[in-house]
Amino acid sequence: MKTRILFVDDEPNVLSALRRMFHDMRGEWDMAFAADGPTGLAMIAERPFDVVVADMRMPGMDGAMFLREVQIQNPGAIRIVLSGHSDRNMVLETVRPAHQFLPKPCQPADLKAVIDRSLSLREVFLDERVKDVVARLDRLPTVPRLYADLLGLLAQEEPSMREVAGLIAQDVGMSAGILKLVNSAFFGLRTHVSSPAHAVNLLGLDVVKALVLGVGLFDRFDKEAFRDFDLEKLWGHSFGTGRLAREIAEQEEATSAVKEYAYIAGLLHDVGKLVMATNFPDAYRDVIAACREGQGTVLDMERMYFGASHAEVGAYLLGLWGVEDPVVRAVYLHHEPGRDQRAGFSPLLAVHVANRFEHELVVIHQGYALNPLDELYLAASGLSDRLPAWREACAAVVARGPIPEDI
Known part of the structure; x- marks a missing residue:
């Protein structure tokens, strides 16, 4: 079945250019074109799309308003902003409803690569509910204490x-939310991001304030609603795994990029x-x-x-959000x-x-069965x-506890 893609832009010349650019994709893509948001929504009402690519600045219903409606009416769609406008306030409006942001002019190969990459993990899902929920997500809950x-x-004043x-x-x-921004070309950042802390420094304090206090990019985890799920323990294990993965990469004298990817993954x-x-609490309680x-x-x-497992779900979300391939592959497998x-x-x-x-080294649930190490893969890797x-080396890292340099 062909991938259904909707392009929405108020400039006729842009739509004509998109038709020409992707003429050779007609065998794989079923493409539709709309000159404004309401027309695009009417098309979606007739039949959902797999991918929606929208301009940011349009009269009446702008790109942010349009994509928020797409989230509701076509939850499984991959949402991409393609715009030549870089006004910070407008970009902030699209941070949550858009999966990725690409600047105009955009090379056909670049847009095709983003679409293909975003679609690549969809086929692993047997349950449409899960696929739709992941695509609809625009933020993730955070540890209440840290938030x-x-x-x-x-x-504080400064x-x-x-x-x-x-x-x-x-x-x-x-x-994950911060990496979504820097890896999706939000704010025009064109550099390798080595860690979430590096991403924060690239964005700057004013942008971070706007994201947290204005846009609401982060959401506090509701302990009362999810009594059987301990986010603090998940955070502890995840943070610990990042530290140990980086230590293993250090032991192998890996490149700085591999060490960074290992930590993030x-x-x-x-x-x-x-x-x-957080989206299927009853079913996960049964798990x-x-x-x-x-x-x-x-x-x-x-x-x-x-x-589907958490590995596929996490990799699909991170792939949608534009996180780099070595990290997505490590999460997936x-x-x-x-x-x-x-x-x-590798990471x-x-x-x-x-x-x-x-x-x-850090036993949380004594009775849980652990997934085994893949001895054949380790042997094949020598x-x-x-x-x-x-x-x-990892036992030594755990024994010393977290220190600021580990972040």
């Missing part, structure tokens, strides 16, 4: 950028659990209960109840690295091993004999 600390910092960046870098939801590897638990009864691993139970066709040391291998070591050295 309150962030609000307190931002309320907040410390280092402290603000450090807080955001410790939280799974906030880190480790921090975000369980973001899918956050999505599933947790089944694990506690010894019926299988979390991965097994998620696939039984949802048709962190339990099953053998499914990757590329053996050898994926580092996160796979770090996740297991963190569970062994790294089986490195496990003892990695385990010793």
Whole structure:
């Protein structure tokens, strides 16, 4: 079946150019074109689309208003802003409803690559509910303690950028949200981002304030609504896995990029659990209960109840948000690295091993079955004999506890 794509722009010349640019994609794409938001919504009402690409500045219903309606009426659609306007306030309006932002002029190959990449993980979902919920998401809940600390910092007359960046870098939801912006070309940032803290420094304090206090990019986790899901423990494990993945990369004297990707992927590897638990609390409560009864691993139970695991859910969300491929691949396959066709040391291998070591070294649930290390993948990568050295180094990291330099 062809991928259905809707282009919305009030400039006839732009729509004509898009028709010409993607004429050779007619065999794969079923394309429609609308000159304004209301016309686009009428088309969506007739039949949903897989991808919606909209201009930001349009008369009447602008791009932000239009995409907010798309979120509601066509929740499974991938939403992309394609605009030549870089006004900060207008960009801020699209931060939540848009998955990614691409500037005009945009090369056809670049837009096609974004669309193909965003669609690449959709096929792993057997459950349409999950796919639609992930695509509809525009923010993730955060640890209440960290969120309150962030609000307190931002309320100060002259907040410390280092402290603000450090807080955001410790939280799974906030880190994912910030990385969405810098990796989707929001604000025209064209540089490799090494960490969530680096992303905060690139955006600047004024933009971070606007995102938190004005746009509401972050959302406080409601403990009362999700009593069976401990976000503090998830944060602790995720933060710990990021630290250990980076330490393993250090032990292998990996490049700085590999070490950075390993840390980010480790921090975000369980973001899918956050999505599933907060959007399907009853079903995820059953997953947790089944694990506690010894019926299988979390991965097994998620696939039984949802048709997909937190690994697929998290990778799909991060892919939609434009997070870089090595991180998405590591999140997607962190339990099953053998499914990757590329053996050898990588952020994926580092996160796979770090996740297991963190569970062994910091036991949260005594009765939970753990996913095994993929011994065949380690052997194919020629790294089986490195496990003892990695385990010793990781144990030392856990023993010393978190320090500011770990963020």
